[in-house]
Amino acid sequence: MSVQLSELAPVAKPLLVCSHITTGYGRATILRDVSLHVAPGETIGLLGRNGMGKTTLLRTIMGLLPPGPQGCILFGDHDITGDRTASIARAGIALVPEGRGLFPNLGVEESLTLGARADSKGRNLWPLERIYDVFPRLAERRKHWCNQLSGGEQQMMAIGRALMTNPRLLMLDEATEGLAPKMRDEIWSILRRVAQAHIATMIVDKNLRDLFDLADRHVILAKGEIVFEGSTDKLRSDDTLIHRWLGV
Numbered sequence: 001m002s003v004q005l006s007e008l009a010p011v012a013k014p015l016l017v018c019s020h021i022t023t024g025y026g027r028a029t030i031l032r033d034v035s036l037h038v039a040p041g042e043t044i045g046l047l048g049r050n051g052m053g054k055t056t057l058l059r060t061i062m063g064l065l066p067p068g069p070q071g072c073i074l075f076g077d078h079d080i081t082g083d084r085t086a087s088i089a090r091a092g093i094a095l096v097p098e099g100r101g102l103f104p105n106l107g108v109e110e111s112l113t114l115g116a117r118a119d120s121k122g123r124n125l126w127p128l129e130r131i132y133d134v135f136p137r138l139a140e141r142r143k144h145w146c147n148q149l150s151g152g153e154q155q156m157m158a159i160g161r162a163l164m165t166n167p168r169l170l171m172l173d174e175a176t177e178g179l180a181p182k183m184r185d186e187i188w189s190i191l192r193r194v195a196q197a198h199i200a201t202m203i204v205d206k207n208l209r210d211l212f213d214l215a216d217r218h219v220i221l222a223k224g225e226i227v228f229e230g231s232t233d234k235l236r237s238d239d240t241l242i243h244r245w246l247g248v
């Protein structure tokens with residue numbers, strides 16, 4: 001019997017490990033015993049129909065919901081279980097929430113730089129010049145107010161602002177929702193550059209084809225439980241699975 005090289009190669013230490021997360025809102029349990037991991041630099045598609053718990057999972061990782069009595073979240077060398085959102089952000093996790101959460105009464109440049117900080121090693125890999133290089137549209141709009149931006153430009157702002165915190169894990173909820181096709185393409189090409197920069201991402205998006213082009217691996221949630229975890233090739237080739245859990 002031959003042994004595959006991949007079986008012998010040392011497995012990289014995961015960047016994020018979530019174990020046994022059970023949480024919800026008030027008495028309603030939404031996530032049930034969710035466990036997953038993300039490797040450094042890995043791009044993960046987080047999939048599932050509406051209301052299945054994707055946003056709840058991202059918010060739990062960000063410390064906006066408790067992970068439950070058995071829940072444990074490790075990030076890099078830190079146990080971040082139960083930590084406050086600000087400290088989780090400092091550890092290197094950034095969330096671009098659905099709806100973007102911009103401050104309309106701030107200028108573009110001010111809004112980009114407001115939360116900027118070096119990474120945990122004191123490096124600033126995403127200075128303003130690099131953001132403007134990746135987002136030329138934002139460079140053109142630098143003197144504008146955030147509320148003068150189009151939906152796509154606002155999403156670029158939200159991603160740019162998240163990058164300026166120098167995250168090791170960037171999570172995007174409904175990354176291209178409500179955007180015009182051209183803007184969607186721009187967001188996907190930006191996310192490709194983020195992946196090339198070896199930043200791990202967890203992306204929620206309804207556009208399977210674009211997500212398949214970018215992501216290494218996918219996790220599908222149904223009614224708050226993980227029902228599939230596997231490579232893009234495995235999911236892409238399984239129409240039954242896609243139909244059953246994603247209804248497309």
Ligand SMILES: Nc1ncnc2c1ncn2[C@@H]1O[C@H](COP(=O)(O)OP(=O)(O)O)[C@@H](O)[C@H]1O
Nearest residue numbers: 025028030048049050051052053054055056057
């Ligand atoms: N703030 C909230 N209070 C009570 N229930 C909520 C709240 N947010 C979401 N839910 C419920 O939690 C479930 C999962 O929602 P969500 O995580 O937003 O799903 P998804 O992002 O996959 O569409 C849904 O049934 C939704 O109605």
Ligand SMILES: [Mg+2]
Nearest residue numbers: 054055098173
């Ligand atoms: Mg959602």
